[in-house]
Amino acid sequence: MKVEISRRRFLQGSVALSIIGGTSIGATSLLSDENEHGEMRIMTRTTNTKAQKVPFLCGMCVNKCAGVARVEKGVVVKLDPNPYFPKSRNMLCPRGNAGIQTLYDPDRLKYPLVRVGNRGDGKYKRVSWDEAYDAILNGTDKFKGLLQILDEEKDNRSTIGYCNGEGLSKEGFEELMGLKIGTPNYVDEISICLETVLGGYSATIGAYGEADMNNADYVIIAGANRAEAIITPDTMDMFKRSKGRGLKTIVLDPRFTNTAAKADRWYAINPGTDLAFVLALTYVVFSENLYDKEFAKKYLIGYEDYKNHVIKNSYTPQWAEKITNIPADEIYKTAREFMSSEHPIYYQGRRSVFAKNDFQLRRAQAIFQGLSGNLDKKGGIIYGKKLALPKEDVNSPMYAQAQDRFDKEGIAIFAGKTGSWIVFRNMVLEGKNPYPVRAMFMRKHNPMAGVPNTKKTEEFLKKMDLNVMIDILPSDTTMFCDVILPEASYLERTSPVASYGFLEPAIVQRRAAIKPMFESKTPEVIYKELAEKLTEPLWKNSLKYDEDVQDDTKGMKVDELAKYYKENGFDLTEPWEKSVEELNKERVVKAFGEEAWNTLEEKGVYYPNMDKYHKQLNPNEYQYYPEDKKNYTTKGDKLKVVVNFKNLAKKGVDPMPTWHDEWAFKVPDGQFRLVTGRHAQFTQSGTTNNMALRDLIPTNYIWINKREAKKRGIEFGDMLEVKSSVGKVHIKAYPTEKIAPNMIFMLHGFGGSSKEMEMAYGKGGNDASIIEDKIEPVYGAAVMHETNVEIRKV
Amino acid sequence: MANYGMALDYKNCINCKACEVACKEENGVQLGADKHRIWVGVKEIEGLWPNLSIASSTFEPSQCQQCENAPCQEVCPTKATHYTKDGVVMVDADKCILCSYCMEACPYDARYVKEDTMTVDKCTFCSDTRLLRGETTTACQATCPTKVRTFGDLDDPNSEISILLAHREHRTLKTHLGTKPKLFYLI
Ligand code: SF4
Ligand code: SF4
Ligand code: SF4
Numbered sequence: 001m002k003v004e005i006s007r008r009r010f011l012q013g014s015v016a017l018s019i020i021g022g023t024s025i026g027a028t029s030l031l032s033d034e035n036e037h038g039e040m041r042i043m044t045r046t047t048n049t050k051a052q053k054v055p056f057l058c059g060m061c062v063n064k065c066a067g068v069a070r071v072e073k074g075v076v077v078k079l080d081p082n083p084y085f086p087k088s089r090n091m092l093c094p095r096g097n098a099g100i101q102t103l104y105d106p107d108r109l110k111y112p113l114v115r116v117g118n119r120g121d122g123k124y125k126r127v128s129w130d131e132a133y134d135a136i137l138n139g140t141d142k143f144k145g146l147l148q149i150l151d152e153e154k155d156n157r158s159t160i161g162y163c164n165g166e167g168l169s170k171e172g173f174e175e176l177m178g179l180k181i182g183t184p185n186y187v188d189e190i191s192i193c194l195e196t197v198l199g200g201y202s203a204t205i206g207a208y209g210e211a212d213m214n215n216a217d218y219v220i221i222a223g224a225n226r227a228e229a230i231i232t233p234d235t236m237d238m239f240k241r242s243k244g245r246g247l248k249t250i251v252l253d254p255r256f257t258n259t260a261a262k263a264d265r266w267y268a269i270n271p272g273t274d275l276a277f278v279l280a281l282t283y284v285v286f287s288e289n290l291y292d293k294e295f296a297k298k299y300l301i302g303y304e305d306y307k308n309h310v311i312k313n314s315y316t317p318q319w320a321e322k323i324t325n326i327p328a329d330e331i332y333k334t335a336r337e338f339m340s341s342e343h344p345i346y347y348q349g350r351r352s353v354f355a356k357n358d359f360q361l362r363r364a365q366a367i368f369q370g371l372s373g374n375l376d377k378k379g380g381i382i383y384g385k386k387l388a389l390p391k392e393d394v395n396s397p398m399y400a401q402a403q404d405r406f407d408k409e410g411i412a413i414f415a416g417k418t419g420s421w422i423v424f425r426n427m428v429l430e431g432k433n434p435y436p437v438r439a440m441f442m443r444k445h446n447p448m449a450g451v452p453n454t455k456k457t458e459e460f461l462k463k464m465d466l467n468v469m470i471d472i473l474p475s476d477t478t479m480f481c482d483v484i485l486p487e488a489s490y491l492e493r494t495s496p497v498a499s500y501g502f503l504e505p506a507i508v509q510r511r512a513a514i515k516p517m518f519e520s521k522t523p524e525v526i527y528k529e530l531a532e533k534l535t536e537p538l539w540k541n542s543l544k545y546d547e548d549v550q551d552d553t554k555g556m557k558v559d560e561l562a563k564y565y566k567e568n569g570f571d572l573t574e575p576w577e578k579s580v581e582e583l584n585k586e587r588v589v590k591a592f593g594e595e596a597w598n599t600l601e602e603k604g605v606y607y608p609n610m611d612k613y614h615k616q617l618n619p620n621e622y623q624y625y626p627e628d629k630k631n632y633t634t635k636g637d638k639l640k641v642v643v644n645f646k647n648l649a650k651k652g653v654d655p656m657p658t659w660h661d662e663w664a665f666k667v668p669d670g671q672f673r674l675v676t677g678r679h680a681q682f683t684q685s686g687t688t689n690n691m692a693l694r695d696l697i698p699t700n701y702i703w704i705n706k707r708e709a710k711k712r713g714i715e716f717g718d719m720l721e722v723k724s725s726v727g728k729v730h731i732k733a734y735p736t737e738k739i740a741p742n743m744i745f746m747l748h749g750f751g752g753s754s755k756e757m758e759m760a761y762g763k764g765g766n767d768a769s770i771i772e773d774k775i776e777p778v779y780g781a782a783v784m785h786e787t788n789v790e791i792r793k794v
Numbered sequence: 795m796a797n798y799g800m801a802l803d804y805k806n807c808i809n810c811k812a813c814e815v816a817c818k819e820e821n822g823v824q825l826g827a828d829k830h831r832i833w834v835g836v837k838e839i840e841g842l843w844p845n846l847s848i849a850s851s852t853f854e855p856s857q858c859q860q861c862e863n864a865p866c867q868e869v870c871p872t873k874a875t876h877y878t879k880d881g882v883v884m885v886d887a888d889k890c891i892l893c894s895y896c897m898e899a900c901p902y903d904a905r906y907v908k909e910d911t912m913t914v915d916k917c918t919f920c921s922d923t924r925l926l927r928g929e930t931t932t933a934c935q936a937t938c939p940t941k942v943r944t945f946g947d948l949d950d951p952n953s954e955i956s957i958l959l960a961h962r963e964h965r966t967l968k969t970h971l972g973t974k975p976k977l978f979y980l981i
Contacts, residue, residue, distance in 0.1 A: 041824070042825075043818055043819065043822060044819050044822065045819075045820070045821060045822025046820050046821075046922075046924070048926055060937070077820070078819050078820055078933075080936055080937070081936055081937055089939075090936075091812070091937060091938060091939040092816070092937045093810055093812045093937075094811045094814070094815045095941055096937075097815035097816045097819055098815050100819055138856070144866070227808040227809070227810070228808075230810065230939065232939075234810070235940070236939045236940055236941075238804075239807075239940045240806050240940050240941065241810050243805045245805070256839065256843075256851070258808055258809055258853075260848065261839075261848065261851040261853070264809065264848075265848075265850060267848070268843065268844035292859065491833075504978075560872070605806040618944075618954050619930065619931055619944055619946070620935070620941040620944065621941065621944075678810075680810035680811065681810070691825055692815055692819075692825055695826060696811050696814070705843060707842070732929070736839075737839060737841060737846060738841045739843065739847070740838060740843055741843070741970070763979055781912070
């Protein structure tokens with residue numbers, strides 16, 4: 001054993017933190033000598049000293065769990081769960097705990113940067129904020145600025161594309177880019193994530209709803225992996241009652257997940273065939289008359305057509321067995337058990353789109369749920385309520401020169417606001433855009449790792465005249481940007497208040513635990529300052545090219561013109577006149593009064609009667625609302641399940657879920673179907689540089705069936721090349737029986753190519769670089785599980 | 795004076811490892827996969843795809859068992875390992891000479907070497923952090939999504955842990971060794 005205090009060890013604990021707290025870490029430029037802190041590890045220890053306790057909302061994933069930050073001498077030393085928030089139920093997951101390592105990540109973006117080398121070579125210059133904004137507006141000798149681009153495009157605002165990651169500051173960026181600057185060309189995580197599940201459920205039962213896992217007694221969970229892809233409160237409620245303790249759990253997944261480990265039964269379903277399974281369940285229910293007839297008559301529109309359709313097409317369990325790999329008698333058993341349970345739920349399954357038929361799958365699931373009658377009631381899928389917060393409308397200008405968005409190729413129902421990442425990118429690459437797209441404004445989004453076919457994303461980014469990124473870490477995408485603006489992490493900012501609805505609604509607020517470190521700024525301050533920089537020059541550009549504006553303002557005097565500019569929303573800064581803190585207070589006081597605001601400030605959570613309702617039940621559990629105040633039933637007679645959705649046919653979409661043979665699962669000999677997914681210890685590529693989480697999952701492996709691996713002489717840890725039609729990755733093998741012989745699995749989010757993210761760089765493989773860029777036909781959402789690959793030992 | 799123990803509703807465990815991270819942040823446990831006070835034991839699944847035995851796949855959260863009859867304490871030549879008045883087995887870093895006898899003696903593999911001090915370390919039930927400040931839960935208990943753990947005073951008949959143990963069947967690990975562990979796995 002070596003007894004030596006290395007730099008790394010010396011830097012641990014409070015020593016490291018006081019250094020960082022004093023921002024001397026900032027002395028190392030982001031893009032300079034990375035070896036300096038190559039081995040560094042940062043951890044904390046709490047002490048007995050007086051500490052501030054600041055309520056925050058976790059920003060490590062989409063759930064936004066409530067926590068309390070323990071701040072000692074200006075350093076965040078511990079994140080504890082906040083027992084007031086009904087959604088997060090007094091817990092923080094591993095990522096939530098490791099938020100400290102994201103806050104103090106030595107690789108964080110610390111100053112504004114402007115590119116001085118070629119795109120992708122990592123050469124940047126540290127600049128002041130004003131210089132950075134100026135580079136966005138006016139460009140440098142390396143790239144064109146926004147003003148020149150908009151001048152050349154004659155004020156067609158749509159020449160700007162923008163993308164945004166999920167979070168509480170998302171809306172502000174959309175206001176700035178979409179409503180104020182005026183481009184419709186927006187893409188975000190929706191079209192590479194759960195678009196069809198939201199769309200399918202909304203089209204069928206009017207909402208995605210919330211599964212009441214506390215009271216359900218039977219659940220089918222297919223594809224969604226709630227033990228590893230944590231969704232609150234579902235995850236917490238579900239696994240306290242699985243394993244013979246009240247919630248019978250049936251899991252369908254091509255691989256054996258931690259969720260499967262908690263199941264009563266696990267079915268190794270073929271990828272992309274869940275729809276056949278649900279249709280067969282439905283067949284059993286219709287042919288054996290197991291459905292809730294009264295409920296169906298009252299609420300299920302067109303269910304008789306569907307009954308005929310399902311029977312006529314003979315979607316029998318025997319038929320489905322061949323497609324799904326699930327024995328027919330198991331399908332009969334599951335259907336009968338489901339319908340004879342008191343509170344059965346076919347879990348909606350928040351996850352990305354896996355197969356082309358996903359929209360129809362979700363419709364079929366929602367209808368099946370409707371057939372049980374277990375909707376809008378305790379133990380079923382509920383709608384709940386939301387506490388309303390007042391919101392001021394943004395005064396959005398009209399730009400005559402701005403054109404419509406075009407990313408509609410191959411899409412039946414154009415989703416409007418968020419578009420399709422793949423279609424947008426590919427049409428631009430193939431020159432199918434009716435006008436040039438020349439700039440990308442990006443925030444907290446990493447399409448290089450998130451959008452299938454990384455090569456194309458890289459080409460797309462290289463095609464732009466101007467790429468701007470607002471983020472906290474130098475992601476793979478950041479490295480293709482011209483101007484980089486460092487954002488404060490979620491622990492350094494107060495975010496716009498949020499309202500969480502459903503069974504036990506609440507208002508929540510994230511308060512800054514510490515001030516923004518280095519030179520980072522909160523997103524809303526960045527929006528404001530960017531707006532201040534751009535507003536006058538862009539207005540002048542509109543005056544120069546926009547005929548409507550010219551007509552309107554002809555002959556106006558200076559003060560009249562100024563008034564026109566304000567009144568018609570051309571003043572881009574207007575939404576940020578007040579700070580987030582001021583706006584939060586204003587909105588909450590207006591809706592719930594001064595006392596509510598004080599509670600929210602102190603506890604991070606507020607809901608009417610919280611002081612009366614909120615009770616600790618035991619050391620672990622709380623009551624948020626008394627049973628009779630929970631919003632189990634809120635729809636009543638307004639409930640509606642659209643079974644036969646005739647209007648869909650006009651768009652070329654099946655009005656009722658229908659199986660098409662081309663969806664059958666097929667893998668050519670010698671190849672494998674690639675499936676991807678999540679683990680509980682990280683959230684996509686955004687957390688892969690987190691040193692505490694890296695400890696838990698240092699890299700991703702490729703799961704390959706043990707027997708198949710043996711045949712090919714592959715052993716644990718062997719490096720494999722995995723190749724699809726769009727790219728290849730190198731990744732180490734993990735032989736296991738948890739996956740079928742003709743499939744392989746890899747965790748999403750790994751294989752970072754940005755050298756500036758020391759912990760993430762080169763670890764494992766990036767699935768986006770081998771997943772083919774296929775879309776499903778309804779919204780154009782990316783389809784993740786339809787790529788076949790070849791593997792070989794290297 | 796208390797007699798601290800912990801009950802684990804281990805069937806709730808989803809192997810998310812929130813407990814492990816929370817413990818590290820709270821107690822200054824070094825990062826590094828081989829350094830931890832707390833862990834989840836996972837068994838390799840039995841069977842051949844698709845006929846896998848779900849029952850064979852279990853998650854067993856574990857940490858120092860806070861033995862009432864601790865072999866680690868018996869073998870420590872400097873008395874660095876000792877019992878506190880609250881029945882917690884602790885290591886006094888000032889006295890530890892890293893002979894590592896305790897690591898050999900522990901039947902539960904609960905000890906590791908803390909490399910900044912080069913002394914032996916293990917779960918302390920957060921005695922010198924949270925409990926010292928008057929908190930009543932350990933870091934691992936507080937953060938757990940599915941609320942696997944209940945920490946408390948076994949000598950207090952009204953504590954949640956006493957009530958749980960009175961009402962629910964439970965077992966201890968390697969009971970036959972006579973170490974009298976104070977981690978109870980609820981069945
Ligand atoms: S689930 Fe985990 S990462 Fe997501 S918000 Fe909650 S604590 Fe944070
Ligand atoms: S936090 Fe709870 S559920 Fe997660 S691994 Fe630890 S004991 Fe298991
Ligand atoms: S589990 Fe090991 S370290 Fe803990 S008290 Fe028992 S023998 Fe000592």
